[in-house]
Amino acid sequence: MTAQRVLVVDDEAKIRMVVRGYLEADGFTVSEAADGPGGLRAALDDEPDLVILDVMLPGLDGFEVLRRLRSSSDAPVILLTARDEEIDRVVGFTAGGDDYVTKPFSARELALRARAILRRATAPEADDGLLRFDGLLIDPGRRAVVVDDGRHVDLTALDFDILRALARAPGHVFTRRQLLERVWGYDFFGDERVVDVHIATLRRELGDAAGRPRFIGTVRNVGYRLVAPPAGG
Known part of the structure; x- marks a missing residue:
């Protein structure tokens, strides 16, 4: 090797x-x-x-x-x-x-x-297939994200991985530590607040608003969740 x-x-x-x-x-x-x-x-x-x-x-x-x-x-x-x-x-x-x-x-x-x-x-990529939500399409295979106006969103690798982790369990509330474990790895040594910075970046790129989120919601003192309903749901 x-x-x-x-x-x-x-x-x-x-x-x-x-x-x-x-x-x-x-x-x-x-x-x-x-x-x-x-x-x-x-x-x-x-x-x-x-x-x-x-x-x-x-x-x-x-x-x-x-x-x-x-x-x-x-x-x-x-x-x-x-x-x-x-x-x-x-x-x-x-x-x-x-x-x-x-x-x-x-x-x-x-x-x-x-x-x-x-x-x-x-790490090998998991084949999730297309993840479709109201106003949001995530294509893990191409690592592509499209919002409802047809705009392709250019995300860094880490931001994409965070969004995909949330989208794999829509509605589920993830703590910072759980997101770190899924995205960075169980032996992450850094500041857990790095998650907050990446969530803020994700919201900005998606055109989301923390006060009235369409895609990523905050559960106070707990963590974050994907709030967009499944497409057609």
Whole structure:
């Protein structure tokens, strides 16, 4: 089996060295970049299976690298930052990040997160067939979403997986932890509030409103559910 490839983009050589050591001990093939432009080139040219991306980079910050990368790649991205502000998590996740790790961090935990994310990304797809609801069509095979005005909705891989998880059990209320288990994997180590950010992104892309939802409803202090009735129901 070919080793999965991880690109580590960080301007601190010591961090790259430590992270590389743990990842290689776990069987990954690791490449490195020390600035934003170099990281973006490496990610686009080498097409790694996972990118570990520092936010504070010279030349081009990590958020901008991620935005540009997402125009042509769905490779999972773990963001690294020395800041722990809520706005940073929101920006990172809405730009298409898969996980968010605050420095200082445990290199061993980072390696475990990398393994969990890649396990989810490479898991075989279940054949659900078309999922049809009032005003909403989900095609798991093509990973396509269409709303009632015929508009095709362009979702990131994670946002699509969350929507599909909700659509598999319409009306069922999922807690954040249950969604994390179904989408990220049982060994997710991050902040459970990442689910809230992705739900907000989903609503925006679907044209939904949190106050009067057509598709995704909130159950206060519990979680989220798909509220759209089945098509023809």
